[in-house]
Amino acid sequence: MSHEPRDNPAQHREQREPEELHTPIGWPLLVVFLGIIAWGAFYYFHDLLSATGATSEAGDRRSVVVVDPTAKADGAAVYAGNCAACHQATGMGLPGAFPPLAGSEWVLASKDIPIQILLHGMSGPITVKGSLYAGVMPAFAQLEDAEIAAVLTHVRKSWGNAAAEITADDIASGRKAFADKSTPWSEAELKDKVGAP
Amino acid sequence: MSLSIAFLLAMTFLISVGGLALLVWALANDQFGMGQQAAETIFAPGEVGEVEDPATPSAARAVMQNARKAAHQASDSEELFERTIADQSSRMPVLFWLSSSMVWLLLGSVFGVIASIKLHLPDWLVQEAVLTFGRIRPAHLNVVAYGWASMAGVGVGLWLIPRLFKTALVGGHYAIAGGLIWNAGLIFGTAAILAGLSDGLEWLEFPWQTDIALVIGGALAAVPLILTLIKKRVGHLYVSAWYLIAALVWFPMLFVTANIPNLFVGVDQAMLNWWFAHNVLGLWMTPLGLAAAYYFIPKIIGKPIRSYGLSLIGFWALALFYSQVGLHHLIGGPVPTWAVTISIVHSVMMVIPVIAVAVNHHMTMLGSFRLMLYSPTLRFVVLGAMMYTFASVQGSMEALRSVNTITHFTHYTVAHAHMGLYGFLSFVLFGSVYFILPRLLDWEWPHAWAISLHFWLVFVGWGIYFWPLTLGGWLQGLAMLDPARSFMESVS
Incomplete structure (x- = not known):
């Protein structure tokens, strides 16, 4: 190329291109390097040899929660696992879609009504606290008697509700009363055969 | 793990250490045939310029020039011609x-x-x-x-x-x-x-x-x-050239290997992931930043780099040790212990090249630190090089199992990442750009105050970012380890 240098003041002011001196590496630095290498060798072989043939241990070491099989069912836990998805953690349901449990006449009625709803489910329109809902509530007969009793008691005593406790024996007799029934309740059938709230 | 795997992996470490020992021996015995005289033949006799930093106001530049003038003569016309051709x-x-x-x-x-x-x-x-x-x-x-x-x-x-x-x-x-x-x-x-x-x-x-x-x-x-x-x-290839050539060789190897779809799956994929993610910092961005730092520090203060031997150790130790460090991101993960152990050892071995580079830069700067008051480019680059040392040593410590248990998955790591990419690399790049642009565009920086403002904004901003996240991250890690405290307590 035959470019003539342009008059760029920055290039005129500049220092020469950098170079390197051959100052020897001092021995203190080499000692430091040797120290680091020695540590590496120690850590490496110590770790590998202690790991060879050792049994592995997985997971953290916090104590596992011991489940007591005789403990009473936890209504709040059953609710969170089975009910809260529709009726919400607040028990308020979702307007227009899922009826509320808080203050619901069906929940607070005599205990046979909520027991039968849980054991067989509901289908078709139902009026709750003056609003009409048209949906489906699945049956929860697959739960243990104690679990159903616990969750119903939880629902009947939460969010301002204050109705009587329900026991596992109540559930057992509820199962026997309509043992042959295989379809969900409609509002009319429930009022007719079990009772109106 | 079988002893044969342990032996094979031990060889990785031993070969790297052996390579480094060979290098030190060769330097001590002058096997490179690069005596002081050979190094100086690159330069025309008496080719010296004046102190230069286009980002410096002219009054401050005069102070810098007086600091060096006694030892130097006017710029050699042949070199001036070469640099003009280069920049054009x-x-x-x-x-x-x-x-x-x-x-x-x-x-x-x-x-x-x-x-x-x-x-x-x-x-x-x-x-x-x-x-x-x-x-x-x-x-x-x-x-x-x-x-x-x-x-x-x-x-x-x-x-x-x-x-x-x-x-x-x-x-x-x-x-x-x-x-x-x-x-x-x-x-x-x-x-x-x-x-x-x-x-x-x-x-x-x-x-x-x-x-x-x-x-x-x-x-x-x-x-x-x-x-x-x-x-x-x-x-003779100057040290910056080694880093540039190496970076442009390493990056495609890393990037292509890591991005081939379905080459590795499962645990292997996680190992490949962190092998890449750490190497892209150490074998791509670090060499780019160090190439610039090795050029601009001696360029601006007008003094040669202190030790060719330290440059060699800094470069080759990086090349030998770095590629294994990435797996320290998987400490405690479902990967073989030996793989993690080798990455921890190599992470700590990285202290060697980092000290070599830091000492080399420091001894070069010794006696010229005052010039940082006048030159924004020097301020950016030297601070960036210091933060390289800090970030690297911090990274080596974070690789230790005892420290990693606390810092992993916390903001401490986030702060560390910004220490490296912002404090080191971005600072060096900012300084470089301030030096380069006037040479390419044939103008001078119009507002010295704006450059100063830029420096102080990024410096203070970096401080506000780094220190609270480092401290907070440590506390966060301690809270996460305490089974008596809920997770929310560690993040609120």
């Missing part, structure tokens, strides 16, 4: 890569601020999927890593190449074409992340189809390096 030849490609990088820096910073605000206001900007944290945060990472840091690093590298080889840049148009393709890859890659088409691996989020653009663009940017290397007019 690299003008367009360098300007293209640098100006692209600045656009990506702005965009990446916006993504970063949005992601950061979301950590305080989780419900802010969540109406659209594209604005959620899971997309904005990887967009920030990829844009600043491959848009800002990589493009600015390549731009500075393209400017250094003809300077280091004392000849005109050959094939600059390849670099411009490469820059266009690289930009296209970034645009499509970032759009893909925002559209939810991420690869789902940190640092590798761009879909592999867009990675092809980055590979081709990067390869084209490396063409001028090779063509100019063939035509070089110097007998």
Whole structure:
């Protein structure tokens, strides 16, 4: 190329291109390097040899929660696992879609009504606290008697509700009363055969 | 684990240490045949300039010049001619890569601020999927890593190449074409992340189809390096050239291997992921930053680098030890213990090259630190080089199991990452750009105060970012380890 240098003041002011001196590496630095290498060798072989043939241990070491099989069912836990998805953690349901449990006449009625709803489910329109809902509530007969009793008691005593406790024996007799029934309740059938709230 | 695997892996360590020992022995016995005289033959006799930093106000420049003037004469006309040719030849490609990088820096910073605000206001900007944290945060990472840091690093590298080889840049148009393709890859890659088409691996989020653009663009940017290397007019390659050549060899190897789809799955994929993610810092961005630091520090203060031997150790120890360090990100994960152990040992071995570079820079600067008061370029580059030392030693400590147990998965790591990419690399790149641009554009910086303001804003901003996150991250880690405290306590 035959470019003539342009008059760029920055290039005129500049220092020469950098170079390197051959100052020897001092021995203190080499000692430091040797120290680091020695540590590496120690850590490496110590770790590998202690790991060879050792049994592995997985997971953290916090104590596992011991489940007591005789403990009473936890209504709040059953609710969170089975009910809260529709009726919400607040028990308020979702307007227009899922009826509320808080203050619901069906929940607070005599205990046979909520027991039968849980054991067989509901289908078709139902009026709750003056609003009409048209949906489906699945049956929860697959739960243990104690679990159903616990969750119903939880629902009947939460969010301002204050109705009587329900026991596992109540559930057992509820199962026997309509043992042959295989379809969900409609509002009319429930009022007719079990009772109106 | 079987003893044979242990033995094979021990060899990795022993070979690296052996290589380093050989290097030290060769240096001690002058096997490189590079005596002081040989080093000086590169330079025309008496070629010395005056203290220079275009970002310095002229009054301050006079102070700097007086500091050195006694020892030096006027600039040698032949070298002035060479540097003019060098700068003219690299003008367009360098300007293209640098100006692209600045656009990506702005965009990446916006993504970063949005992601950061979301950590305080989780419900802010969540109406659209594209604005959620899971997309904005990887967009920030990829844009600043491959848009800002990589493009600015390549731009500075393209400017250094003809300077280091004392000849005109050959094939600059390849670099411009490469820059266009690289930009296209970034645009499509970032759009893909925002559209939810991420690869789902940190640092590798761009879909592999867009990675092809980055590979081709990067390869084209490396063409001028090779063509100019063939035509070089110097007998000895300066240390910055080693780092540049190595970076441009290492990056394609890493990036291609890590992005081949379905090459590794499961645990192997996680290991490949972190092998890449750490090497892209150590074997791509670090060499780019060190190449610039090794050039600008002696360039501005007008003194030679203290020790050729330390430069060699710094470079080769990085090359020998770095590639194994990435797996310390998987401490406690379901990967073999030996793989993690070797990465921990190699992480700590990285202290060797870091000390070598730090001592080399420090001894070069010794007696000239006062010049940082006058030169913004020097201030940026020297502070950046110091933060390289700090970030690297901090990283080696974080690799230890006892420390990692606390810092992993906390903001401590986030602060450390910004220490490296911002405190070190971005500071060095800022300083480099202030030096380079007046030479390419034939003008002087119009507002010295704006450069000063820039320095203090990023310096204070970095401090506000780094220290609280480091301290908070440590406390966060302690809280997460305490089974008596709930998770919410560790983040609130």
